[in-house]
Amino acid sequence: MEATIVPDVQKHYPVLLEEIISVITPQHGGTFIDCTFGQGGYSKKILEFENTNVIGLDRDIESQEVANSILENFEDRFIFKNLKFSQLTNLKIKNENIKGVIFDLGYSLTQMKDPKKGLSFNSTTDLNMQLGLNNYSAADAINKLDAKELEKIFKYFGDEKDAKYISKNIVKERLNKKIDTQGLIKIVDKSKIRKNFKVHNSTKVFQALRIFVNKEISELIFGLINATKVLKKGGVLAVVTFHSLEDKIVKYFFKSLSQNKSISRYAPIIEQKETLFNLSQKKPITPSDLEIKENPPSRSAKLRYAIKKSDFFNFDTDIEEKFKNFLEIEKFGDKL
Numbered sequence: 064m065e066a067t068i069v070p071d072v073q074k075h076y077p078v079l080l081e082e083i084i085s086v087i088t089p090q091h092g093g094t095f096i097d098c099t100f101g102q103g104g105y106s107k108k109i110l111e112f113e114n115t116n117v118i119g120l121d122r123d124i125e126s127q128e129v130a131n132s133i134l135e136n137f138e139d140r141f142i143f144k145n146l147k148f149s150q151l152t153n154l155k156i157k158n159e160n161i162k163g164v165i166f167d168l169g170y171s172l173t174q175m176k177d178p179k180k181g182l183s184f185n186s187t188t189d190l191n192m193q194l195g196l197n198n199y200s201a202a203d204a205i206n207k208l209d210a211k212e213l214e215k216i217f218k219y220f221g222d223e224k225d226a227k228y229i230s231k232n233i234v235k236e237r238l239n240k241k242i243d244t245q246g247l248i249k250i251v252d253k254s255k256i257r258k259n260f261k262v263h264n265s266t267k268v269f270q271a272l273r274i275f276v277n278k279e280i281s282e283l284i285f286g287l288i289n290a291t292k293v294l295k296k297g298g299v300l301a302v303v304t305f306h307s308l309e310d311k312i313v314k315y316f317f318k319s320l321s322q323n324k325s326i327s328r329y330a331p332i333i334e335q336k337e338t339l340f341n342l343s344q345k346k347p348i349t350p351s352d353l354e355i356k357e358n359p360p361s362r363s364a365k366l367r368y369a370i371k372k373s374d375f376f377n378f379d380t381d382i383e384e385k386f387k388n389f390l391e392i393e394k395f396g397d398k399l
Contacts (some may be wrong), residue, residue: 076358077104079303079366082348083165084108086368087299089115091349095161096120096293098286101171103129110137116159119143120151122195122277123174147196149285152292153183164290168283168309169364182273184263186244192269192276199399201272205242210234212395219392220280221271228381229268254335270306275396280389283309284360284367284382287316291378292369293399300340301368308389310347316382317342317369337377340369 077083083105089095092114097106103126109117110133117140119130130143136326148166174194175182181191181201190201200325202214210230217226232254236242242250251265258264274280290300304310321340346366355362383390 071231076361077102077108077363078169078358078361079138079348079350079354080104080168082366083087083301083303086301086348086366087163087165087389089163091162093298094118094156094159094365095163095165096151096154096161096290097165098151098290098341099165099167100126100143101128101167101172102126103133105165105167106133106141110140116140116326117142118154118156120146120148122147124195125173125177129364144214145195147282147286151286152289154293154340156293159293161293161295161298163299163301164294166283166286166290168279168303169305169360181244182269184248184265185243185357189241189243190247190272192273193277194273194277197276199276199396201276202241202243203399204272204275204396205233205247206237207218207399208395212392215392216275216395217268217271219271220274221267222307223267223271224254228256274308275393278393278396280312280386281309281393283312284316284386284390287313288380288382291320291371292376296371296374298371303364303366305365310367312382312386314347315385316380317367318345319382319385320378320380321369337373339372341372342369344368 065304087095089109091114094116095109097117097119097135100106100121104120106119109115119141122145124145127143127145133141134143146153170182178186178188179191180193181188190205192201205213210233213230213233217223217229218310223229229251232250233242233247236246236250243275247268248265251268255264287300294300304312304313317340320343321338350361350364
């Protein structure tokens with residue numbers, strides 16, 4: 064879940080850039096954490112404003128090259144760390160004035176075109192899909208997990224309606240040979256009950272595998288929790304999502320920490336805890352028609368943001384319990 068997909072004809076296009084800037088207001092100064100540094104689009108824009116500092120994080124070590132080019136001009140105001148954003152509390156930022164934390168949960172053209180990562184349908188190499196700091200690959204999952212486990216990955220992480228048939232055929236085919244990228248695509252094509260001629264048949268399976276391999280659900284959940292911890296009062300947590308599961312997690316997290324639970328009018332009156340977030344806009348911000356025209360993959364992007372109301376580090380959230388089933392599926396990787 065790094066940076067944003069862009070078409071071949073364009074350079075990196077940071078989605079909803081102007082909207083992000085209007086939300087985090089770097090013109091007032093402060094330190095900002097770009098949790099999905101990627102090609103550095105957000106970081107570069109923030110650093111154009113005086114009195115700003117940026118900490119860029121990315122699990123993909125190949126982002127270091129882009130970071131080095133920014134360091135040449137902003138050595139005193141920019142830091143890059145090859146780190147998962149779920150681990151951002153490992154940063155030594157206790158006294159920093161953290162005014163904004165940004166997540167862009169897409170992935171870049173550079174990553175898509177990298178044959179070693181195996182994210183593209185056109186890849187002729189082994190299944191990989193590791194975005195960095197991983198413990199196992201998509202090949203490990205496809206060739207070692209049982210049919211029931213694969214079915215759950217495809218169903219819950221990809222919303223794949225034919226998950227059962229695809230999983231059974233994978234287990235059958237791998238008895239003869241190890242399954243690579245093109246082999247998996249053929250199995251999916253053969254297993255689909257209803258063909259989709261507008262979207263690649265393997266889209267949902269690839270999405271599910273990428274989420275599983277990179278533990279994107281737990282990364283997002285703990286990333287949100289830890290980002291909230293480091294923010295100062297008045298700081299903004301901004302998240303750009305690209306598929307419904309990500310958006311569901313972000314929406315629930317923000318809503319659960321900005322609203323008190325409803326209580327029956329017949330129940331005893333009790334004092335409720337102060338809420339942590341202020342949601343000035345409950346509906347997500349989406350790209351303009353112009354942006355979608357210039358960068359079609361941005362059409363599925365949704366920006367949600369919340370403003371921290373007070374300075375405290377520890378807080379209670381039930382988000383792990385809410386999405387427990389998804390976290391349990393991620394644990395299938397512990398055996399790989």
